[in-house]
Amino acid sequence: MIYTNKQRELMRLWQRNELKRINLLEGSVSSGKTWISLVLWGFWVATMPKDKPYLMCAKSITTLKRNCLMLLEELVGSKNFTYSINAKEGNLFGRTVLFEGANDARSESKIRGLSLQGAYCDELTQFPEDFFTMLLSRLRIPGAKLIATTNPDRPTHWLKAEYIDRKNELNFFDMKFLIDDNTTLDPDYIRD
Numbered sequence: 001m002i003y004t005n006k007q008r009e010l011m012r013l014w015q016r017n018e019l020k021r022i023n024l025l026e027g028s029v030s031s032g033k034t035w036i037s038l039v040l041w042g043f044w045v046a047t048m049p050k051d052k053p054y055l056m057c058a059k060s061i062t063t064l065k066r067n068c069l070m071l072l073e074e075l076v077g078s079k080n081f082t083y084s085i086n087a088k089e090g091n092l093f094g095r096t097v098l099f100e101g102a103n104d105a106r107s108e109s110k111i112r113g114l115s116l117q118g119a120y121c122d123e124l125t126q127f128p129e130d131f132f133t134m135l136l137s138r139l140r141i142p143g144a145k146l147i148a149t150t151n152p153d154r155p156t157h158w159l160k161a162e163y164i165d166r167k168n169e170l171n172f173f174d175m176k177f178l179i180d181d182n183t184t185l186d187p188d189y190i191r192d
Contacts (some may be wrong), residue, residue, distance in 0.1 A: 002031045004184065006177060007036040007150040014040055020173040021139065022163065024124070025149045027177030030183070034122070038072045039118045042081075044145065046093040052117035052141055053096055059126040060101040061085055067122050069099075098171070102127040108134040117141045121148035 004010060013019055019052045025033040025041075045054055058064035064116045065085055073081050076092070083090030100110050102121075116138045121127065139146060150159065167174050 001056050005030055009034055010036055010040060010175060014044060019145055021145060021171035023145060023147045023173045024176060025175050031177035033177040034067065035148050037147055038068060038075055042072065042076045042092065042148050045095055045118060048117055050094050051099060055098045055100060055116050055119040057100045057102050058122040059103050061088065062176060064099055064122060071167055087111065102131040105130050106129045107176065111135060111138055114138045115140055121147045124148040124150040125153040125157055125159055136157060152153060
């Protein structure tokens with residue numbers, strides 16, 4: 001695998017065991033954040049206990065499949081990751097990964113009662129705040145982590161106001177990705 005400098009920086013944090021409880025990758029479209037977030041998620045899950053549950057979520061299960069599951073399977077191979085949309089779960093390096101959509105305020109009831117070792121969120125600014133609050137409360141197994149991606153939103157969005165702006169008070173890591181960070185893109189695409 002060939003990493004950009006920004007992606008290499010993120011993977012070094014994982015290698016040095018410096019990830020936080022909440023790890024947010026935010027930035028522009030095509031900046032390389034989703035690709036590296038899934039590489040990070042795969043490596044991290046592969047090193048965690050097999051007998052604990054994990055969760056991957058997006059605004060909808062369809063969005064999760066299109067943005068993440070198909071790419072994750074391509075990255076780690078079908079021997080290491082299998083999934084069923086109908087069953088809403090997969091197996092990543094021998095670990096059970098549940099899938100859930102977070103399309104409205106009622107979605108938080110779908111994850112009540114879970115105790116999670118880890119969670120992956122695609123496009124976090126699309127989630128209702130109630131779902132995210134509930135999700136954080138479900139990450140209660142020691143060493144639990146959340147890895148999330150998002151594009152910037154309005155300055156008053158709950159994610160910015162309650163978490164990004166308070167990152168120094170929280171066990172929170174925020175890495176910003178710009179389109180120029182993705183050195184694998186065609187320069188014409190970046191210019192356009």
